[in-house]
Amino acid sequence: MGLIAKTSDQGKTVMACAGCPIQHRAVCARCDADELLTLEKIKSYKTYQAGQTIIWAGDDMQYVASVVYGVVTLSQTMEDGRRQTVGLLLPSDFIGRPGRKTAPFDVVAATEVTLCRFDRLQFEKLLLTTPSIGNRLLEMTLDELDAAREWMLLLGRKTAREKVASFLSILAQRETGLQKHPDFNEPVSFDMHLTREAIAEYLGLTLETVSRQFSNLKKSGIISLQGRGGVTVPDFTALLNETGDDADGEMPA
Amino acid sequence: MGLIAKTSDQGKTVMACAGCPIQHRAVCARCDADELLTLEKIKSYKTYQAGQTIIWAGDDMQYVASVVYGVVTLSQTMEDGRRQTVGLLLPSDFIGRPGRKTAPFDVVAATEVTLCRFDRLQFEKLLLTTPSIGNRLLEMTLDELDAAREWMLLLGRKTAREKVASFLSILAQRETGLQKHPDFNEPVSFDMHLTREAIAEYLGLTLETVSRQFSNLKKSGIISLQGRGGVTVPDFTALLNETGDDADGEMPA
């Protein structure tokens, strides 16, 4: 990917911020050269395998981090094993919160994941003196709050079919980087990365119901599947019609 | 309530920040005397009647605001009328977001509500120069994000009975200002303020199901009702056992 990267003697990958693929969307997006230099001093990269739990709910968090590659989920588990995924973090999203020592949720690598980590205490100190980070973090947190609230509508009110269609349309938009007015008539293809079980945990369904809805959408000609996570949407507008959302251009702001 | 208050000639109530009941929890909690003076210049109070919609989704937001008295809900509506409440704002909670011009959700006064409003543009300017506001707002937003994610577990995975019990326990804690280790054996009484319909919109249920679950909890001796919103919980631990959450001390941080 044309990154300036090398592997240090501790086995941790070191990259220059300059070549970072998420530099213009991450928490550091508005930092100037000096500030980036400061961040470089306290950052470290770490890669996790698919399925690995990065932090367990209740654990101490020594780091905050940005997702560089891969998909991370935040999940909650009830005593009897019921699980709900409460956040889906894609590259440039931020993990952790200044001022909180313990993790409120399980943080799980859904695919192979690379994080850009900052020591939490040093990051907190930096926040006090660097408004460009604090303001960007506030902005990202407000966006995530809006997204969480959108998701509450899905969880509380949508049917299984609408949930699956919404999931696919959101993934399609984020994965393919569709902008505000994509060509709705072009077929869209992408990879889901997630298992049926992970999808079910996110949608508040069982994996069987998710599977059935995929079959239904396939039967309706809304999507087609190519083994192991591949999806093609021949007509994106048709998919949007299945989500239950306002048909007309309510694209993410 | 012992407030330094008077009504101006425009019919708007004016209060000094000094006597404000939410001063130590609101967005201005960490402001010094000078900063409060600046805020006083751009603030105005406004009261709304129960049931009134303060802002419709999509409307321009001229103000951001703090809730001073009353209960405010944020809700989303689908084309066919399905509605989901995605936020319950109590006194000291913050409405609106810097940097966004239009409201993403309906903002509704569930009870009579008094807001302390700030002109949005002036507030945004203030944010750039006053880290004590920005940091407090970040903190509050992160708390709301955590709360929203807790609610996602409720919406996605809990049974109707667990939802109603969770609602009551949360309300009990916020309404009575219970601290981390309240006396669980003391009876707790409070007022729900919300109609069955508003509760149902928040819990992702129908009002009939909510009503039935109240009846069930009453039959089980978990709660008793005294007409028009009054609730008594004789044994708070018994209520917590019905929420599906970890029984042991998982109090909000």
Add this chain to the structure above:
DNA sequence: CGGCTGGTTGATCACTCTCAAGCGTGGTGG
């Protein structure tokens, strides 16, 4: 008194869950 609003309760329906069997692909070892 009658209408209105919010709440309760009942009967039935349907969507999703649960339990269970079966399929396909990829990996391992005899």
Add this chain to the structure above:
DNA sequence: CCACCACGCTTGAGAGTGATCAACCAGCCG
């Protein structure tokens, strides 16, 4: 090389929870 197993996925049958439709009740106000 093929048998076997493991894992993720699909599909089916039946059960259960909550939605829907509907009647009724209580308090309030004109």
